[in-house]
Amino acid sequence: MTAILSVNDVDAGYGPSEVLQKVNIYVDEGEIVCLLGSNAAGKSTTLRTILGMVRARAGTISLRGEQIQTLSTQQIVSKGITMVPENRRLFAKMTVRENLEIGANMRRDKAEILTDIDRVFLLFPRLKERVAQKAGSMSGGEQQMLAIGRALMAKPSVLLMDEPSMGLAPILVQQVFETIQQINADGVTVLVVEQNANVALAIADRGYVIQTGRIVMSDTAKAMLANPKLRDAYLGELEG
Amino acid sequence: MTTQSAAGSRYRLFLERFPVRRFVLVLLALVIAYGGAAGSIATLRAGRFSGEVWANLFISGVARGSVYAIIALGYTLVYGILFIINFAHGEVFMAGAFTAYFVAVGLASKGMLESNPIISIGILFVVSSLVSMGVAILLERIAYRPLRGAPRLVPLITAIGASLFLQYTFRGFYGANARAYPTIPAIQGTWEIGSFPVQKVHLISILGAVALWLVLFWIVERTRVGREMRAVGEDREIAALMGVDVDRTIVFTFGIGGALAGAAGILYVFLFNQVIFTMGFFPGLKAFTAAVLGGIGSITGAALGGLILGILETVGPNLFLDGAGVPSPNQLIPIVAFGILVLVLIFLPGGFLGAPDDKSRA
Numbered sequence: 001m002t003a004i005l006s007v008n009d010v011d012a013g014y015g016p017s018e019v020l021q022k023v024n025i026y027v028d029e030g031e032i033v034c035l036l037g038s039n040a041a042g043k044s045t046t047l048r049t050i051l052g053m054v055r056a057r058a059g060t061i062s063l064r065g066e067q068i069q070t071l072s073t074q075q076i077v078s079k080g081i082t083m084v085p086e087n088r089r090l091f092a093k094m095t096v097r098e099n100l101e102i103g104a105n106m107r108r109d110k111a112e113i114l115t116d117i118d119r120v121f122l123l124f125p126r127l128k129e130r131v132a133q134k135a136g137s138m139s140g141g142e143q144q145m146l147a148i149g150r151a152l153m154a155k156p157s158v159l160l161m162d163e164p165s166m167g168l169a170p171i172l173v174q175q176v177f178e179t180i181q182q183i184n185a186d187g188v189t190v191l192v193v194e195q196n197a198n199v200a201l202a203i204a205d206r207g208y209v210i211q212t213g214r215i216v217m218s219d220t221a222k223a224m225l226a227n228p229k230l231r232d233a234y235l236g237e238l239e240g
Numbered sequence: 241m242t243t244q245s246a247a248g249s250r251y252r253l254f255l256e257r258f259p260v261r262r263f264v265l266v267l268l269a270l271v272i273a274y275g276g277a278a279g280s281i282a283t284l285r286a287g288r289f290s291g292e293v294w295a296n297l298f299i300s301g302v303a304r305g306s307v308y309a310i311i312a313l314g315y316t317l318v319y320g321i322l323f324i325i326n327f328a329h330g331e332v333f334m335a336g337a338f339t340a341y342f343v344a345v346g347l348a349s350k351g352m353l354e355s356n357p358i359i360s361i362g363i364l365f366v367v368s369s370l371v372s373m374g375v376a377i378l379l380e381r382i383a384y385r386p387l388r389g390a391p392r393l394v395p396l397i398t399a400i401g402a403s404l405f406l407q408y409t410f411r412g413f414y415g416a417n418a419r420a421y422p423t424i425p426a427i428q429g430t431w432e433i434g435s436f437p438v439q440k441v442h443l444i445s446i447l448g449a450v451a452l453w454l455v456l457f458w459i460v461e462r463t464r465v466g467r468e469m470r471a472v473g474e475d476r477e478i479a480a481l482m483g484v485d486v487d488r489t490i491v492f493t494f495g496i497g498g499a500l501a502g503a504a505g506i507l508y509v510f511l512f513n514q515v516i517f518t519m520g521f522f523p524g525l526k527a528f529t530a531a532v533l534g535g536i537g538s539i540t541g542a543a544l545g546g547l548i549l550g551i552l553e554t555v556g557p558n559l560f561l562d563g564a565g566v567p568s569p570n571q572l573i574p575i576v577a578f579g580i581l582v583l584v585l586i587f588l589p590g591g592f593l594g595a596p597d598d599k600s601r602a
C-alpha cells in the first residue's frame with residue numbers, strides 16, 4: 001500500500017540556513033500521525049514545505065503518488081490537502097462566515113458549501129452564535145475552532161495541523177483533540193504537529209519525533225507512549 | 241552642593257518630560273485655527289460673496305472632490321493589498337483621459353458629440369477606462385511585480401521613475417501641448433434643482449462618482465474576487481493556502497484601480513476641459529492626499545477624504561484667505577491641499593478611518 005502523503009529525504013530551509021535534513025515521513029490514508037518536537041525543531045517548516053510555502057531543496061514530496069514539491073501552494077491545495085496554520089492566522093477583519101466562505105474558495109458547488117457551513121456550525125455551535133462577528137475579536141478557543149472550520153470547508157482529504165493546542169486551556173485542548181478524532185472518523189487523514197506529546201499520542205496511530213531538523217524516532221503511538229526515553233531524550237524540558 | 245545638583249537634575253527632568261513636540265503641534269494647530277477663523281469671519285463680514293456663490297463653490301467642491309475620491313480608490317486598493325504607494329497612478333489617470341481625447345475629436349468631427357451625446361460619452365468612458373486599466377496592469381507587471389518582497393522604499397522609487405517614464409512616453413505619442421477637449425453641448429449649462437441652478441457637469445461628476453464608488457464597494461464586499469482581494473491584503477500566504485491565485489488577484493486590483501482612474505479622467509475633463517501629458521501630476525497628488533486624509537486602505541475613507549479635500553479647495557481659499565486680505569486666493573489652492581496633507585500626517589497619521597500601519601513589506 002502506498003502512502004497518501006509521503007515526504008522523502010527532504011531538505012529545506014530559509015535563505016542560507018538549513019532547517020530540514022533528509023526528512024522522511026509517510027502518512028497512510030485514514031491515519032492520524034503526529035509529529036512531535038521541541039521548539040524550533042522544524043515542525044512548522046516540515047508542514048510548510050509539504051504545502052510549497054517553503055521550497056524543498058532536495059528530496060521529493062508525493063500526494064497520492066504524484067510529486068508535488070515543485071508546485072505552488074495554490075496548486076498543491078487544489079489536490080485536496082490543506083492546513084490549520086500555527087497561530088490560526090485567521091482573516092481577522094473578516095467575519096466568521098466570510099472566513100468559512102474563503103475556506104471554500106476553490107469550490108464551485110454553492111449549495112453544498114452552504115450545507116458544509118452548517119456542518120461546521122454543528123461541530124462548533126459557538127461559531128454559529130458569532131457568525132457575523134469579526135474573527136479578530138474572538139477568544140483563542142473560538143479562533144482555533146474557526147481555523148479548523150475554515151480548513152474543513154476546503155473538503156480536504158489530508159489535513160495538516162500545526163500545534164492546534166497552542167495557547168488553549170486544558171479543557172479546550174481536550175475538546176480540540178476530540179474534534180480531530182471526529183474529523184478523522186469522517187475520513188480525513190490527519191498529520192498533526194505538537195509539542196504536547198501525551199495528548200497527541202493519545203489520539204494518533206503513529207508518531208515521529210523531529211530534533212534540529214532530523215527525524216530521530218518513529219513508532220506506533222502506543223509504543224511511543226510507553227517509551228520512557230521519548231520525553232527525556234527528545235522533547236527536552238517540555239512536559240508532555 | 242548636593243541641593244544645587246538635585247535642583248539641577250529636577251530642572252533637567254522637567255525639560256526632559258516637557259512635551260516639546262506636542263506643545264509645538266498644539267501651538268501650530270491654534271495658530272492655523274485662529275488664522276482660519278479670523279479670515280473666515282473677515283470674509284463673511286465683508287460680505288463680498290452671496291449665499292448663492294457659497295453654494296456654488298460648495299457644489300463645485302463636491303464635484304471635484306468626487307473625482308479625487310475615485311482616483312484615490314486606486315491608491316487605496318493597491319495599498320490595501322501590497323502596502324505600496326503607486327505614485328504612477330496619476331499617469332494611469334492621464335493615459336486614459338488623454339487617449340480618449342483623440343476619440344472625442346473623432347466623434348466631434350462626425351457630429352456624434354451633438355447628435356448622440358449619451359453614446360459618445362459612453363464610448364469615452366469605455367476607451368479611457370480600458371487604456372488606464374491596461375497601463376495599470378503593465379505597470380504592475382513590469383515595474384512592481386519583480387520588486388515584490390523588496391523593502392518598501394524600492395517600489396516607491398520605481399513608482400516615481402515609472403511616473404516620469406509614462407509622462408514622457410505619452411508626450412512622445414501625443415505631443416507636448418495642452419489640448420482643449422471638444423465640448424459636448426448636451427452637458428453644458430445648468431439644470432434647475434428646485435429653483436437653484438446647478439452646472440450639469442458638476443451633477444454628472446457627482447452622480448458618476450457615486451455610481452463608480454458603489455460598484456467598487458459591491459465588488460470588494462460582496463463578490464468572490466473582492467473577498468480574495470481582502471484576503472491577500474490581510475495575509476498573502478494564507479490566501480494562497482485557501483487556493484487564491486495571488487498574482488491574478490493583484491493584477492485584478494491594479495486593473496480595477498486603473499479602470500476607475502480612467503473613468504475619473506473623463507469626469508475630470510468634463511470639469512476642466514483640457515488634457516496635457518502632465519495632467520496626472522496634481523490630481524494624482526491630491527487624490528493621494530484624499531486617500532491619506534480618509535485613511536489609506538479604506539474605501540469609505542477615500543470617498544470621505546476626496547470630498548473634504550474638494551470642498552476645502554473651492555470654499556477654503558475664499559473663506560479663509562480672501563477676508564485676510566490675501567490677493568487672488570484661488571491661486572493658492574495647492575497650499576490648502578498640501579497643507580492639509582502635512583497636518584493630517586502630523587496629527588492623524590492613520591487618517592479618519594484607517595489605523596496607522598507599519599507593515600514594512602512590499
Ligand SMILES: Nc1ncnc2c1ncn2[C@@H]1O[C@H](COP(=O)(O)OP(=O)(O)O)[C@@H](O)[C@H]1O
Nearest residue numbers: 014017019037038039040041042043044045046
Ligand atoms: N521565516 C523564517 N526565516 C528564517 N528562519 C526561520 C523561519 N521560520 C523558522 N525559521 C527557523 O527554522 C527553525 C525551525 O523553525 P520551525 O519549523 O518554525 O520550528 P517549530 O515549528 O518546530 O517550532 C528555527 O530555527 C527557526 O528559527
Ligand SMILES: [Mg+2]
Nearest residue numbers: 043044045086
Ligand atoms: Mg512551529
